[in-house]
Amino acid sequence: MFLPIPPPAQPAVPTAHPELTETQVKMQQDVLQHFENPEYIPTDSEKPLMDVEKMWLSYECILRYLRASKWKVDAAIHRLEETLKWRRSYGIYDALTADLVEPEAVTGKQILLGYDTNGRPGLYLLPSRQNTTESTRQVQFTVWMLERTIDLMPPGVESLDLLINYADKAKNPSFSTARAVLSILQDHYPERLGLALILNVPFLLNAFFKLITPFVDPVTRNKMKFNPQVIQDKIFSEEQVMKEWWGGACNFAYEHDKYWPALISLCEERTKTWTATWHKMGGKVGLKESDYKTGKPDGGEATEAVPTTHSEPLES
Incomplete structure (x- = not known):
């Protein structure tokens, strides 16, 4: 089987978050109680939470929103409710399909490939391969690829790298x-962006970045690195990053007819396996992603609960 995003030879060690204080534990429990209420229904809806939404409302998800809300419980609940509403209206679970966005994918302008030294999957953005005019579907394609990047995050990893x-x-x-x-x-x-690694920024684009900077939160701004040396800076190992431009050892050539179905199959296989494990562990709000991904409560050192077929990426 062709794997578009081969796993690292050695498991990476995710960056650990600081241990929660007693107050923060209480905050997480308060948010959890709001959403695990059997009578809870998302805002502006008559439909209770679907299983896929309960699985999304994981222990780690709640903490991501609490951190992003500066540990304000009401603000975190509001943001979670707004995202639940948005995910339904945007069609994350139904309308936003691979068939819908495939016309945006044929040139390989966005590619999932490799993991950094902290286990974060890499999502390459190649604007020179733009093949469509400005449209809603371009944004939909970016969201679809973000969702697939999340599908490919190993246990303990919650963020991604943009290259x-x-x-x-x-x-x-x-x-x-x-x-x-x-x-x-x-x-x-x-809390999903690990690093934004940006090469070859021309003068006009520099001005563009300055224009949108006020709309980027300070935390995200600090994660942006221009013209980085990803191997020398030990962000990626050589075998996990493209040779062209990035200096890695991976001679990757995008072939849509092979890459696209392989990416879809890999993501579907992982989510199917993890969903089955989530159900076996109780299928409720607040379960840990690390638990259902490893197949072992409290994470532990169990083997990741995903298919283990390995292969090399296409050679140029």
């Missing part, structure tokens, strides 16, 4: 499109 290359006459997204994506990321994917 953006503006070489080869890359087309800069419009201000409105950039703001739309930033808004979705900040409002509905808090």
